[in-house]
Amino acid sequence: xxxxxxxxxxxxxxxxxxxxxxxxxxxxxxxxxxxxxxxxxxxxxxxxxxxxxxxxxxxxxxxxxxxxxxxxxxxxxxxxxxxxxxxxxxxxxxxxxxxxxxxxxxxxxxxxxxxxxxxxxxxxxxxxxxxxxxxxxxxxxxxxxxxxxxxxxxxxxxxxxxxxxxxxxxxxxxxxxxxxxxxxxxxxxxxxxxxxxxxxxxxxxxxxxxxxxxxxxxxxxxxxxxxxxxxxxxxxxxxxxxxxxxxxxxxxxxxxxxxxxxxxxxxxxxxxxxxxxxxxxxxxxxxxxxxxxxxxxxxxxxxxxxxxxxxxxxxxxxxxxxxxxxxxx
Amino acid sequence: xxxxxxxxxxxxxxxxxxxxxxxxxxxxxxxxxxxxxxxxxxxxxxxxxxxxxxxxxxxxxxxxxxxxxxxxxxxxxxxxxxxxxxxxxxxxxxxxxxxxxxxxxxxxxxxxxxxxxxxxxxxxxxxxxxxxxxxxxxxxxxxxxxxxxxxxxxxxxxxxxxxxxxxxxxxxxxxxxxxxxxxxxxxxxxxxxxxxxxxxxxxxxxxxxxxxxxxxxxxxxxxxxxxxxxxxxxxxxxxxxxxxxxxxxxxxxxxxxxxxxxxxxxxxxxxxxxxxxxxxxxxxxxxxxxxxxxxxxxxxxxxxxxxxxxxxxxxxxxxxxxxxxxxxxxxxxxxxxxxxxxxxxxxxxxxx
Ligand SMILES: Cc1ncc(C[n+]2csc(CCOP(=O)(O)OP(=O)(O)O)c2C)c(N)n1
Ligand SMILES: [Mg+2]
Numbered sequence: 001x002x003x004x005x006x007x008x009x010x011x012x013x014x015x016x017x018x019x020x021x022x023x024x025x026x027x028x029x030x031x032x033x034x035x036x037x038x039x040x041x042x043x044x045x046x047x048x049x050x051x052x053x054x055x056x057x058x059x060x061x062x063x064x065x066x067x068x069x070x071x072x073x074x075x076x077x078x079x080x081x082x083x084x085x086x087x088x089x090x091x092x093x094x095x096x097x098x099x100x101x102x103x104x105x106x107x108x109x110x111x112x113x114x115x116x117x118x119x120x121x122x123x124x125x126x127x128x129x130x131x132x133x134x135x136x137x138x139x140x141x142x143x144x145x146x147x148x149x150x151x152x153x154x155x156x157x158x159x160x161x162x163x164x165x166x167x168x169x170x171x172x173x174x175x176x177x178x179x180x181x182x183x184x185x186x187x188x189x190x191x192x193x194x195x196x197x198x199x200x201x202x203x204x205x206x207x208x209x210x211x212x213x214x215x216x217x218x219x220x221x222x223x224x225x226x227x228x229x230x231x232x233x234x235x236x237x238x239x240x241x242x243x244x245x246x247x248x249x250x251x252x253x254x255x256x257x258x259x260x261x262x263x264x265x266x267x268x269x270x271x272x273x274x275x276x277x278x279x280x281x282x283x284x285x286x287x288x289x290x291x292x293x294x295x296x297x298x299x300x301x302x303x304x305x306x307x308x309x310x311x312x313x314x315x316x317x318x319x320x321x322x323x324x325x326x327x328x329x
Numbered sequence: 330x331x332x333x334x335x336x337x338x339x340x341x342x343x344x345x346x347x348x349x350x351x352x353x354x355x356x357x358x359x360x361x362x363x364x365x366x367x368x369x370x371x372x373x374x375x376x377x378x379x380x381x382x383x384x385x386x387x388x389x390x391x392x393x394x395x396x397x398x399x400x401x402x403x404x405x406x407x408x409x410x411x412x413x414x415x416x417x418x419x420x421x422x423x424x425x426x427x428x429x430x431x432x433x434x435x436x437x438x439x440x441x442x443x444x445x446x447x448x449x450x451x452x453x454x455x456x457x458x459x460x461x462x463x464x465x466x467x468x469x470x471x472x473x474x475x476x477x478x479x480x481x482x483x484x485x486x487x488x489x490x491x492x493x494x495x496x497x498x499x500x501x502x503x504x505x506x507x508x509x510x511x512x513x514x515x516x517x518x519x520x521x522x523x524x525x526x527x528x529x530x531x532x533x534x535x536x537x538x539x540x541x542x543x544x545x546x547x548x549x550x551x552x553x554x555x556x557x558x559x560x561x562x563x564x565x566x567x568x569x570x571x572x573x574x575x576x577x578x579x580x581x582x583x584x585x586x587x588x589x590x591x592x593x594x595x596x597x598x599x600x601x602x603x604x605x606x607x608x609x610x611x612x613x614x615x616x617x618x619x620x621x622x623x624x625x626x627x628x629x630x631x632x633x634x635x636x637x638x639x640x641x642x643x644x645x646x647x648x649x650x651x652x653x654x655x656x657x658x659x660x661x662x663x664x665x666x667x668x669x670x671x672x673x674x675x676x677x678x679x680x681x
Pocket of ligand 1: 490
């Protein structure tokens with residue numbers, strides 16, 4: 001067991017998978033000589049050489065499509081897209097090709113590839129560089145979308161993603177890269193498609209993923225000090241969605257707050273809320289609340305940015321409101 | 330296999346550049362005729378509502394297809410656009426399985442999941458017809474990358490239309506192909522039109538093969554109505570890609586004898602243009618050449634035609650008799666690695 005950053009956990013896992021399987025190779029902009037915009041691939045070009053750590057031109061549609069084509073011939077490419085904002089340039093290849101090839105050709109050809117990409121606002125990067133559009137991919141049957149929140153989960157899920165035979169969008173987060181956590185020496189691949197109850201509680205369920213799952217864990221800790229017992233469900237997988245775990249938790253607690261870094265309208269939380277009303281209607285003591293980004297292109301100005309982003313405080317407010325609405329206390 | 334293998338000239342190896350032997354020419358003719366009759370039969374089945382969706386035909390492109398496929402080895406990979414029935418046939422896939430796919434039946438090459446635009450066959454290494462213009466280019470480039478990664482000696486051929494040379498994926502793919510020394514031959518089937526938009530109207534450099542120069546790639550244009558010329562040009566490009574790991578951009582020119590798809594009456598063409606097209610039919614011209622050179626007389630030609638027609642009728646009957654995929658298989662192909670929580674919900678089913 002070692003305490004490492006989320007970044008280090010990703011890097012160590014990439015390296016271990018490359019050592020384990022010659023078919024695993026990396027592609028992306030600036031991942032080799034530059035060692036990655038966020039240094040996830042640090043040292044890997046030196047260790048593995050340009051055949052297995054391939055710097056690409058700035059051509060998201062082209063290199064993501066090329067990775068799909070390589071996967072069709074049985075390789076296991078792991079593509080880095082610098083941030084999820086730029087994945088929009090590869091949308092056609094991801095949605096119309098990676099997600100379709102297995103089904104559209106009657107199961108003759110699978111696409112065992114991973115697209116790693118960070119989302120995240122809060123870095124004063126302005127409107128085009130601060131979006132969380134994982135919803136676009138979570139919407140698409142044929143894709144799998146994973147969103148780990150801790151170094152250990154990042155490692156276990158990346159392993160699972162690389163070994164899986166389907167295209168996986170692996171969502172990282174700029175604000176998580178420097179966060180630390182314990183990672184076992186031998187990490188077993190995660191089971192794709194399972195949410196986790198990361199903290200048990202009786203009064204309310206907090207549901208979140210990626211950065212907000214970490215925030216939710218902190219909030220639950222704070223609430224405990226005030227005598228509120230919050231359960232935390234970390235979704236981990238946005239597609240497939242583990243509806244059973246969500247609903248089972250809400251049936252126990254009778255109310256829920258969803259925390260998401262994307263926009264509220266049509267966002268991931270909307271699907272969770274719909275799931276809860278269908279699966280736990282009779283158990284609900286209060287309306288389901290969502291804490292999400294303000295509906296604006298994220299501004300550069302620090303105070304404006306802070307006001308727009310969901311935070312621990314905003315989550316606490318929503319929890320207090322929800323508990324009040326139950327009429328229990 | 331000998332030159333006379335009529336079903337699949339793509340599977341034979343031969344010395345090129347020399348004048349093909351008579352039986353090779355007859356095999357080419359037979360294959361072109363098969364594509365012609367298959368497409369005519371498909372058009373009929375479409376108007377009878379046996380075939381749904383879009384249906385794009387290769388009418389006028391038969392010599393191009395035969396030439397291209399004759400230049401490929403069985404080990405090579407092929408990616409195409411949605412106008413690909415002829416390629417599937419020339420690659421050696423049974424007409425029955427191709428027609429059954431058009432009919433959406435479980436006996437089709439893609440088990441009824443793809444339809445006319447999405448033919449796929451692992452065995453003959455046809456790695457897909459693709460309905461999104463330009464979508465196949467990055468994929469084909471990646472397949473070539475996989476070959477290069479493994480040090481293999483296969484080549485990828487990536488077919489597309491003239492209109493496709495204006496899409497970003499074209500430029501991104503050609504750039505990567507040269508940059509990474511990939512064994513891939515890009516082939517532009519220039520039939521003069523996108524749907525109704527001419528090459529001149531859509532392409533700032535209408536000599537499409539010259540676009541290769543921007544990527545320090547070699548390119549050439551060849552008369553797509555001449556199967557042997559296409560074969561020789563494609564063969565040179567394919568073998569160079571194989572031995573030197575150098576990509577190539579080959580442009581073929583041919584008429585599109587009918588509308589963009591079966592339902593398009595091509596009203597944007599003048600009466601004179603339509604009349605001129607009849608005279609431009611490359612298959613009729615090839616038949617005449619073979620007759621004049623004493624390779625195939627009218628009687629033998631009629632016999633071939635009857636044979637091919639029977640094959641195509643058999644394919645249509647097979648397709649018609651084949652079962653539709655069972656509704657219970659609806660969720661079989663969403664994921665290759667199954668997952669817990671995967672939705673198997675039909676529209677009216679509750680989530681819980
Ligand atoms: C990205 C995309 N845009 C538009 C279309 C609609 N569309 C289908 S075929 C076609 C024309 C393509 O022309 P060309 O590449 O010359 O091929 P051809 O049909 O002539 O074989 C268009 C615009 C599409 N399928 N995909
Ligand atoms: Mg065209």
